[in-house]
Amino acid sequence: MTVMNQQETVRAWRLQGREAEVHLYLSAAEGDVGALLGARVLGLPLALSIVPVSDWIDAADLNRAAVAVVQVNADSPASLKRFERLVATAGDTPVIAAAFEPPLALVRSLLRSGAHDVLPLPLSLGDLEASLAPLAAQVQQKDVQSLAGSSRLITFCKARGGSGATAIASQLACRFAAREAAAGRHACLIDLDVQFGDVAFQLGLNPKFSLTDAIGAGARLDGELLRSIATPHPSGLAVLSAPEEMLPLEALNNDQILGVVERAQRAYDTVFVDLPANWTHWSLSLAARSDLILMIADLSVVGLRQARRQLDLLHEQDLGDVPLEIVINRYEKSLFGSVKQADVTKVLNRDARFTVANDPATVTGAIERGVTVDEIKRKSAFGSDLDRLDKALVSLLGLER
Structure with missing residues (x-):
């Protein structure tokens, strides 16, 4: 049995493990999302899943996420129901809503359902960083090993x-x-x-x-x-x-x-x-x-x-x-x-x-x-x-x- 690069230690192996991530669940890669995927927010990488707004998201997937950003469509009851269900089952993972030109009534409804914030689409790195700033301590304590x-x-x-x-x-x-x-x-x-x-x-x-x-x-x-x-x-x-x-x-x-x-x-x-x-x-x-x-x-x-x-x-x-x-x-x-x-x-x-x-x-x-x-x-x-x-x-x- 051999090992690649025997001079490295387990600290290196562990650092190469998958990190907790800021996970984006969007219906399409619009705007600057492609550029965002190469960025890091609060020191964590961004990950993107293209998911139709009416499709359910497995709550177990949020175990890998330090924060989830989920697209919501105001004219889609299934989209709103999906978001409410996800928030209810997300445990200690913060969930942020994202919508195109969200009306004030939608913003209030999403916040009442447990959204940590509501961001406008297309996403920008500045808006995302500002939204996550209050969650910095909670996000950075997310233990990858758990x-x-x-x-x-x-x-x-x-x-x-x-x-x-x-x-x-x-x-x-x-x-x-x-x-x-x-x-x-x-x-x-x-x-x-x-x-x-x-x-x-x-x-x-x-x-x-x-x-x-x-x-x-x-x-x-x-x-x-x-x-x-x-x-x-x-x-x-x-x-x-x-x-x-x-x-x-x-x-x-x-x-x-x-x-x-x-x-x-x-x-x-x-x-x-x-x-x-x-x-x-x-x-x-x-x-x-x-x-x-x-x-x-x-x-x-x-x-x-x-x-x-x-x-x-x-x-x-x-x-x-x-x-x-x-x-x-x-x-x-x-x-x-x-x-x-x-x-x-x-x-x-x-x-x-x-x-x-x-x-x-x-x-x-x-x-x-x-x-x-x-x-x-x-x-x-x-x-x-x-x-x-x-x-x-x-x-x-x-x-x-």
Whole structure:
């Protein structure tokens, strides 16, 4: 596993995360809006969504916004109703109305419904800055890290290629999702290994859409669209598959990846991410934001050595404070094995609390048939270890079942 520009620290990765923004919801890019999009107001970037004035706006989208500016048409009852509903569900996000030559009666009505201000269209940077000035303290305190709400983010990283991380990620996520569904919660697995990802294949899925479609949706990506792009698994797990075509890792950037993951966190209670074998700026950003990192290492001298190198790298990038658990895959308790549990602790300089049994017949059979391991063997050593991991996740994430 390698990292792009190892001299940078997590402070750089975090700064590359998606910022809270001043989001404009307009029916057309009129006037100076095109010029405004390159500007910043109160230190925050402007974002634009072209939305017909009668179309509903998903209130969850405002989680990404420090302030929302929404167009209202005086002669459109649906537009007025949309604005009132949005204000009522916006939580602590200020909502500003914008209208062409708004009559005094409309201005009063909008302010009574909860608008923080009413701006004339076409928008100008001066008017926008003046309107936002009284909100400066509130806007600048908006914490980007809280944008995803209470959703949990769990990332799987590979100590090295071939460690079996994807098999554990896909099988564990299915188990977890089925049990979470019984508790009324939903889970998603995003395959970000854009070159060699095969989560969908291992689970026997034939996705119509992939990560490429989610990224291509850009600002249009909301919870409903993401759920339609993700492929449902019988366990209840939603799978956002890797692209069908191989992509260079550098073809993706922080805004694209973090935008999709943040949207997934607003749509699902738990989001699992299978990372590529090589570190990138965006994968380090995801690691920094994770509630838990599961590092998968195989029980071999080379595997443990690579795991130690990964741990050292994460510490060098100031990611040592992110919760992380080592999972030793293909574990055997044989008295004659070349690597013992004591060797694991010695090499890693920490305990590996979780192991997954070496059960190639069950795992390979499940992958080849595209099913869960329980369909191959109802009670297997591999399945039992996944149960222990699932139970540990519930405890580590503070969930109740």
